[in-house]
Amino acid sequence: MGDMATMQQNDTAARLSLRRGAGALMARASRKLAAMANAVEWESPAEAVHWGQRMPPRRLRDHLCGTVFLLDDFYVQSAVVxxxxLSAQLGHLPGTAVLDVGSGLGRLVTGMLIEFGDDVDYLGIEPNREFYEWCVSHLESExxxxxxxxxxxxxxxYNPQGAVDGAEVVLPVPDASIDVVYCWGVFTNAIPAHVARYISEFARVIxxxxxxxxxxxxxxxxxxxxxxxxxxVPFDLIVPLHVVRYSTEWLDDQLRTHGFQVLDHRYHGGMFPMQSEYTVSRTASS
Ligand SMILES: C[S@@+](CC[C@H](N)C(=O)[O-])C[C@H]1O[C@@H](n2cnc3c(N)ncnc32)[C@H](O)[C@@H]1O
Structure with missing residues (x-):
């Protein structure tokens, strides 16, 4: 019993130390990249193309919660990742219906165009009008x-004057019509009522x-x-909702309530420090 307790203590200490080590490395890397990003020219032409892809103006990219997105190479590479x-982890095949909730400046689309071309079934939902308009005139139109x-x-x-309450939002797709819901960097800045509503809506549309x-x-x-x-987090929190952190218990409870089971949980496995990634699906009986 004593040995087991000691082993558990050592295991916890090792995991904590690993977590701190990984966090420090990520922090150093993102500080370096952020410094590089600060050095890039602020203004970028509205019609800029990089590696054959339309690039959103840096002025807009700066609102994506990561200064590193100002770097064109990083932006396109992260999009491809x-x-x-979608294909490696979420079962994307030709004909798969993808719903991108909080599609921002269409970063996922930039990657999908490189990976899959035009033969896709994709819908992006976005509350920020400027982001949405850029996507329509530079991605959807082409x-x-x-x-x-x-x-x-x-x-x-992202949309302080918005007229729709996120706690009552209805996703504009029929029940059971979507194969992949993709929602990167939205719960990270959303209040509990919005997260709870989305989990309920995801259960309806998937x-x-x-x-x-x-x-x-x-x-x-x-x-x-x-x-x-x-x-x-290893960066200054300067705006409201810059980081919204949930307890595992609260999130698990929301998922369970709507019949979701966790298929893959990458703790602190996200692109930015401390962010975790979840892949969930509904159980057969729910
Ligand atoms: C960090 S950005 C990520 C954008 C995009 N998913 C990406 O990976 O580049 C977060 C996006 O979520 C949008 N957003 C914020 N609150 C939202 C909500 N309640 N529902 C849908 N989208 C939301 C923001 O306007 C913004 O475009």
Missing amino acids: EATR HPSYRFRHIDIASEL RPGGKVFFTAYVEDDCPEVTFNPEDY
């Missing part, structure tokens, strides 16, 4: 199989066997929700 995730919809959801960070991917700040042994937690 996300598109590859590649109409990539469709975008604006929903005026209020978000203190087809049997479909997969839902999202990123979030989630930790054991912390309050259900903490806004801009102190001493948590």
Whole structure:
């Protein structure tokens, strides 16, 4: 018994030390990249193309919660990584219906165009009108199989004047019509009522066997929700909802309530420090 307790203590200490080590490395890398990003020219032409892909103006990219997105190479490479995730992890095949919730500046589409071309079934939902308009005029207009919809959801960070309450939002797709829901970097900055509503909506729209991917700040042994937690991420928290952290228990409870089981949980495995990645699907009986 004593040996078991010692082993458990050592295991916990090792995991904590690994986590701190990984966090420090990520922090150093992102500080370096952020410094490089700060050195790039701020203004970029509206019609810029990089590696054959339309590039959103840096002025808009700066709002994606990562200064590194100002670097053209990083932006396109990260897009390809996300598109590859669709096929490698989320079962994307020709004909797969993808719903991108919080599609931002269409970063996933940039990667999908490189990986899959135009033969796709894609819908992006976005509350920020400027982001949405850029996507329509620079992505959808040239590649109409990539469709975008604006929903005026209020978000203190991205759409403060929005008229739609995120706690009551209805995704504009029929029940059981979507194979992959993709939701990168949305729960990370969303209040609990919005996260809870989305999990319920995902349960409605996902087809049997479909997969839902999202990123979030989630930790054991912390309050259900903490806004801009102190001493948590290695960057300054300067805007409301910059970081919204949930307890594992709260998130698990939301998922369970709507019949989801976790297929893959990459703790702190996200692109940015402390972000975790989840892939979930609905159980056969739910
Ligand atoms: C960090 S950005 C990520 C954008 C995109 N998913 C990507 O990977 O590049 C977060 C996006 O979520 C959108 N957003 C914020 N609150 C939302 C909500 N309640 N519903 C849908 N989208 C939301 C923001 O407008 C923003 O475009």
